[in-house]
Amino acid sequence: MALSMNTSMKWRYLKQHIFFAMVRASALIIALALGGLVFYIFYNGIGAISWEFITKPPTHSMTEGGIMPAILGTIYLTLGAIAVGLPLGIASAIYLTEYARQGRIVRLIKVGINCLAGVPSVVFGLFGLGFFVIFLKFGSSILSGSLTLGFLILPTIIGASEEALKAVPQTFREASLSLGVSKWQTIYRIVLPNALPGILTGSILGIGRAAGETAPIMFTAAAYFTAKLPGSVFDEVMALPYHIYVLATAGTNIEATRPIQFGTVLVLVAVVLGIDLVAIIIRSYMRRNKRW
Amino acid sequence: MDSNVIIKMNNVNFYYGASQALTDISMTFRKNKVTALIGPSGCGKSTLLRLLNRMNDLIDGTRVEGEILFEEKNIYASNVDPVEIRRKIGMVFQKPNPFPKTIYNNISYGPKLNGVGTTDMDTLVEQSLKQAVLWDEVKDILNKSAMNLSGGQQQRLCIARALAMKPDILLMDEPTSALDPISTAKIEELIEGLKKNYTIIIVTHNMQQAARISDETAFFYIGNLIEYNETEKIFTKPDVKQTEDYITGRFG
Numbered sequence: 001m002a003l004s005m006n007t008s009m010k011w012r013y014l015k016q017h018i019f020f021a022m023v024r025a026s027a028l029i030i031a032l033a034l035g036g037l038v039f040y041i042f043y044n045g046i047g048a049i050s051w052e053f054i055t056k057p058p059t060h061s062m063t064e065g066g067i068m069p070a071i072l073g074t075i076y077l078t079l080g081a082i083a084v085g086l087p088l089g090i091a092s093a094i095y096l097t098e099y100a101r102q103g104r105i106v107r108l109i110k111v112g113i114n115c116l117a118g119v120p121s122v123v124f125g126l127f128g129l130g131f132f133v134i135f136l137k138f139g140s141s142i143l144s145g146s147l148t149l150g151f152l153i154l155p156t157i158i159g160a161s162e163e164a165l166k167a168v169p170q171t172f173r174e175a176s177l178s179l180g181v182s183k184w185q186t187i188y189r190i191v192l193p194n195a196l197p198g199i200l201t202g203s204i205l206g207i208g209r210a211a212g213e214t215a216p217i218m219f220t221a222a223a224y225f226t227a228k229l230p231g232s233v234f235d236e237v238m239a240l241p242y243h244i245y246v247l248a249t250a251g252t253n254i255e256a257t258r259p260i261q262f263g264t265v266l267v268l269v270a271v272v273l274g275i276d277l278v279a280i281i282i283r284s285y286m287r288r289n290k291r292w
Numbered sequence: 293m294d295s296n297v298i299i300k301m302n303n304v305n306f307y308y309g310a311s312q313a314l315t316d317i318s319m320t321f322r323k324n325k326v327t328a329l330i331g332p333s334g335c336g337k338s339t340l341l342r343l344l345n346r347m348n349d350l351i352d353g354t355r356v357e358g359e360i361l362f363e364e365k366n367i368y369a370s371n372v373d374p375v376e377i378r379r380k381i382g383m384v385f386q387k388p389n390p391f392p393k394t395i396y397n398n399i400s401y402g403p404k405l406n407g408v409g410t411t412d413m414d415t416l417v418e419q420s421l422k423q424a425v426l427w428d429e430v431k432d433i434l435n436k437s438a439m440n441l442s443g444g445q446q447q448r449l450c451i452a453r454a455l456a457m458k459p460d461i462l463l464m465d466e467p468t469s470a471l472d473p474i475s476t477a478k479i480e481e482l483i484e485g486l487k488k489n490y491t492i493i494i495v496t497h498n499m500q501q502a503a504r505i506s507d508e509t510a511f512f513y514i515g516n517l518i519e520y521n522e523t524e525k526i527f528t529k530p531d532v533k534q535t536e537d538y539i540t541g542r543f544g
Contacts, residue, residue, distance in 0.1 A: 101352055171389035175450070178345060179402035179457055180379030189405065190391060 041266050048263025067264050069229060073142075073237030074271060076230065077221060078211045080146020081153060086203060088150070089157030093199075096158070097165040098187055117155035122215035124152045129219035143233040145221020152216050153206045160202020164195040197286030201279045208275035212268060214241040240268040298323040298461060298491050299344060304358035306339060308351070313339045315515045317358075321461075326483060326492045328506035328523065330499065332538065335512040337495045341463050344493065345381040346374040362461075379406060382454035386466040388446035390438035390453070395421075395430050398438045398449055402457045416456055424452035425482050444475025451482065455490075462486065464494040468501065480505050499539055503527045511535045 052066055059065035092113075100106045128148030138144040168191050176186040210216075222242035230237050247261045248254065299321040306314040314336045321327050329337040342348045343360065346367060359366040367377050390398050399417045417434070421427040426448040430441070438449055447467060454462060464483075468476040483492060483505050496502050502509050503523060510520040511534075519526065519535040530536045 169389070171385065171387065172391060174347065174350070174385065175389045175391065175453075176401070177350070177375075178347060178378055178383040178385075179406075179453065180375050180377075181402060181405050182375050185405050189401070194392065 038269070041262065041269055044259070045262035045264075045266030048259040049266060053263055054267065067238075067240070067243060067260075067267065069226060070238040070240045070243040070264070071267060071271070072229060073222070073239040074211055074241070074268070076142050076237055077145045077149055077217060077239055078207060078275070080142055080233070081149035081210050082203075082207055084147055084150025085153045085157050085207070089154050089203065090161050090199060092154075093158050093161030093165055094187060094192075097162050098183075098191065113155050113158055117159070120215075121152060121213050124148055125216040125219045127151075128216060133220055139234060140219070140221055140223070140236050141234045142221060142230055142237055145217045145237075145239075146233075148216045148220045149210045149213065152213065153203075153210045156206030156209070157199075157203045160206065161195070161199045164198025164202065165191060167198060168194045197282055201283045201286070204275060204279035204282070208272045208279070211275060212241055212272050214245050218242050218245070240264060240271065244268065294320075296322050298362065300361040302359045302361070304343070304356065304360060306336075306343060306348070306357075307355045309353045313515055314343075317517050319510060319517055319520055321491065321493055322508065323491050324487060324489075325507040326487055326494065326505055328502035328509045329493065329495045329512065330497075330502050330509060330538075331512035331518075333497075334514075336515040337510075337512045338465055340512070341383075341465055341493060341495050344461070344463055345378050345383055347378075347383065349374055379457055380459050381461045381463060382457055382459035383463045384447070384450050384454055384465065384467045387470050388443055388450050390441070390446050390449050392437065392439055394435045395438050395441070395449060396434040398453050399456045402453065406457065420452040420456040421449075423455050423486065424448045425478065425485075426452055442475070444471050444478060447471060447475065447479060448482065451479070455486075459490070461491045461493065464492065466495050466497060469497060476501075499527075511538060513538070 054066060054071060055068050056066035057069050058067065096106055096109065100109075125148065128144055128151075132138045132144035132147050133140055138147075172190050172194065173186055176190045177183065181189070217239055221237060222239045223236040226236060226238060244261060244264050247257050247264065297320045301317055301319050304314060304317040305312065317340065329340060331337050339348065343356065344362075344367075348354050348356075356368050360368060362377070362381070365372065367374075391401060393401065396417055399420050400413050403413070403416060418427060418431075421430060426445060429445060430449075433440075438446065441449060447470075451462075451467075468479050471479070480501065483494070486492060487507075494502075494506065506523045508521065509523045509526040511518045511526065511530075511532075513534060519530055519532045521531065525531075526535060527539060530539065
């Protein structure tokens with residue numbers, strides 16, 4: 001009897017070891033894949049990086065020179081997307097969590113938002129082309145691109161905002177309302193300030209993702225080449241993701257511009273990781289100050 | 293309405309969706325008295341308390357029948373703004389729930405947003421904290437976060453926060469159930485002192501507490517008001533057998 005129990009225990013431990021080894025390997029593979037990717041880009045791209053590369057426009061049919069207009073364009077588009085998506089997303093989330101009567105209509109809206117999150121980004125691009133560029137006559141411009149990217153990240157922002165708003169304890173709302181403070185004042189003074197770090201963290205991660213998107217901007221904002229910097233929101237811009245796409249598929253000399261392609265990829269990855277870093281800093285700051 | 297009466301409930305029924313939580317409640321609350329609401333869990337006493345400042349409005353699918361008169365007006369009349377009611381009828385909750393703000397800003401929050409006492413906020417803050425017997429403990433740390441205070445201090449802060457609005461009535465929903473005996477004693481002492489200026493209605497699970505601090509006691513059972521009498525009578529010679537059984541611990 002004792003012997004048989006030992007064998008069964010051994011078998012159970014063996015299974016446990018196998019399982020742990022498997023999950024550990026999974027985690028390791030992911031870390032290696034990420035590390036490998038970053039190393040590969042860094043190794044191939046760092047040679048192209050120079051002060052000139054990030055401060056000068058391309059020259060000689062984009063086979064030499066820098067990528068400054070594309071960096072600037074991506075920054076403009078990202079800020080534009082924030083300006084469009086953040087207010088709209090936060091406002092929707094406030095309506096859904098704080099005001100709307102929880103029922104069939106709210107459920108329907110939430111299903112709609114989830115569907116929106118699953119729509120491929122190229123579809124957003126075509127929508128932007130049809131609606132903003134052509135129908136509203138904004139043309140291929142910073143405005144059209146920002147609106148398209150803004151809508152692309154809307155589901156992410158709404159989702160993050162809803163979670164952050166729900167995480168604010170109900171007791172805060174009750175305490176405020178019980179003092180004869182109106183519902184809007186309660187949301188504005190108590191709920192939003194406590195939810196804001198969470199809203200920003202989630203939203204910025206979404207924005208970082210959008211900054212690297214190619215499809216939504218290629219019909220709505222991105223120029224193949226323009227050395228002049230945009231003078232208004234109705235101007236076209238170059239953008240990092242589209243610039244990479246162009247250099248790698250439709251450039252004047254694809255092989256010769258490999259170093260520039262990798263350099264541009266490295267800059268794009270740095271920009272996206274930089275945006276994510278901001279989110280991580282906000283989150284750690286929030287955790288330190290959170291006391292409920 | 294008798295000038296000693298501050299709230300009068302007439303045939304009040306209350307429903308959460310299809311389930312009835314209060315059945316045909318008629319009772320009056322007297323001015324500058326402490327009234328205790330007692331009864332086993334789920335008897336409707338907290339529900340009744342939250343009816344008095346319309347906090348149940350926050351829950352979807354609730355329904356009120358009958359009328360609750362405060363200053364001669366039905367607080368559930370369609371032209372009454374619940375925000376207005378809550379300015380005059382303050383509330384202290386079961387678990388201390390200070391805002392994640394400084395002690396000072398916790399107190400000034402309500403008055404500032406309501407435009408009350410803005411002329412001299414410092415005095416109002418000091419006054420409120422003194423009324424809640426917390427001033428001496430916090431006067432040097434007014435700009436520190438309220439979250440650093442102990443549970444008992446936090447609850448007295450919440451009382452001070454409610455008092456800063458200068459309400460007529462203070463509703464207390466088991467204000468000491470989350471506190472240790474020493475903090476509980478402090479709050480009971482404080483309630484005794486507040487009676488001069490405020491009407492207090494308190495829900496409690498603690499029989500001794502009801503007996504110690506209240507002037508009148510109402511006993512509820514499954515949504516019905518079983519007995520409402522002077523506290524002394526309730527705890528010595530209750531009229532109803534059910535009340536006696538509950539108080540002596542035979543059920544509940």
